[in-house]
Amino acid sequence: MVIYHGRKSWKNGNSMAPLCALVKRAKAYVPNYKGIMFSLWGMSDQHITGDIQARAFLLTLKYARSSAIREKMPDTIHLFDSAQEMELEYLRVILLYLAHVMGRGKRELFLGLLQKHTSDRGGYMKTIADELSKMA
Numbered sequence: 001m002v003i004y005h006g007r008k009s010w011k012n013g014n015s016m017a018p019l020c021a022l023v024k025r026a027k028a029y030v031p032n033y034k035g036i037m038f039s040l041w042g043m044s045d046q047h048i049t050g051d052i053q054a055r056a057f058l059l060t061l062k063y064a065r066s067s068a069i070r071e072k073m074p075d076t077i078h079l080f081d082s083a084q085e086m087e088l089e090y091l092r093v094i095l096l097y098l099a100h101v102m103g104r105g106k107r108e109l110f111l112g113l114l115q116k117h118t119s120d121r122g123g124y125m126k127t128i129a130d131e132l133s134k135m136a
Contacts, residue, residue: 001036005061010039064101074117
């Protein structure tokens, strides 16, 4: 299974061959794997279902490199409103990933958004925010 989360729509069907730089004479010897292809950009957020972790992961991939992340990040955080501690650890991983993807230039903005949407969540979220602050 391939989950595509690029900035543009996927246009290569379900074949992996176009992704490989092929020497014309070697083309016959390179396997043309076909898989199940999911393009997150072509999927509405309502169709991204599953448990908290699966939805958060897929929504994060979908919007991580998009300016829409500013509007979508609170929704992803709120998926964890009734989460147990183990699920909150997964939120930590997602937020650290986003901080790295956004880069240093946008990290202060990201941290501000995080603090705005997690201020009522207590110690665990403060620990994550502190960790991200050190990265800024």
